[in-house]
Amino acid sequence: MVLEALEKILDINFRPNIDIRNVSLINYESRDKLQKEGDSLKINISELSEKERRELLNVPPEQFEIQGRVLDEKEESDANAIEQGYDESADEIIDYFDGILSENYLSIVDASLYLRALINQKDIDRDEIHERKKDIAKKYGTDAFYLSSLVTAGYFDPDGGVRDIYVGMELNDQYDRYKFQERLEELVGKKLLCIFVENDDTIHDVTQETIQRLALYQRKEPVNEWLDMRGIGDQCEEIIDGALTNLEEEYIGIDYDQWSDGDNLYVRIHPHSLPDITS
CATH class of the missing domain: 3.30.110.20 (Alba-like domain)
Structure with a gap:
């Protein structure tokens, strides 16, 4: 059903036997509107036109595997808010920790940066923020709620504290990025x-x-x-x-x-x- 809607919105035709089990709405650095990884299809919000984003809002949100409940709003487009709020500083954070954090933790950081963009661009109350963090935790695990709070509070920013921990470990002769991941998981878990x-x-x-x-x-x-x-x-x-x-x-x-x-x-x-x- 969702693929049929996407065909009309994006003016494309999927192959009849294409294997797609979930569709995600994300924002990634690429000029492609779509990116297929295995049986997953990612839609690049930043490359959609305003008309395409508006039409995408009419697709029932439960049909998507949504990162941070990206399109779960009726009054206005979260996608547009993310496009405005997910700025170079967010890209810098992802670039810095790419190859340092585990894939799961990096995904949590990425989803949380989307959420922070929404918080900065829109009037979201604490209950709604809490629900969005619960969505992230539901997808990535129980530690994700606390980790998401750290991200939105700026702890992964250049002067936020987490990088200082990483740099301090890097200066140690026993440094290993896997040990940093272990230490970070302990700090988050405890x-x-x-x-x-x-x-x-x-x-x-x-x-x-x-x-x-x-x-x-x-x-x-x-x-x-x-x-x-x-x-x-x-x-x-x-x-x-x-x-x-x-x-x-x-x-x-x-x-x-x-x-x-x-x-x-x-x-x-x-x-x-x-x-x-x-x-």
Whole structure:
């Protein structure tokens, strides 16, 4: 059914015996509208005309294996938003980590960059962002939700922190990119890079979660030497400030940096400034 629709929209004819089991909507560097890999067909959004994108919106979205729910909007074209928002910085991130990350992780990063483009271009509320991340996790695995949050928060950007970990390992004589992938998977699985604070969190819960993560950090001794807390908006800022007050009372001399980027508040805790809290 979807192939028949694509034939009309793109003015092409598929061979009667062509083996296509899923169709994906993506944005990749190529002048081809279509790219076939095995039994998968990829449609390059960036090479579609505005008319083709509009007509594509009329195809039921469940017929596609959609990356980040690219076309699951009725009011306007997500594809157009992605084309505007998925800029050179996103391409640079993919180019940098290509050959460093596993294929699965690179796909998660790519899908998350599409999502970040949509967030930047459109008014998407937190519930919708959460659902889109769940879509990515459903396709790529449970770790993808946290990894996606790291990507959209900028941790894979040039000054985001993940590259510093990679470069630090690269300078080590025992460096191996596969070891970096292993370390990154551990950091993602244990959530040892950032605690994402939400509006409905409580100061007590964030305090306890931070203590638990810091204790886990001291037991694991990961390659990064920091653990972040991050929140968006005044409510999250109040929660983070309250949690920091609790931590300062509990651990005299705890060292951290604090900065803001627009509505985003970041706190970077240095776990080695704490006494042993693993017991």
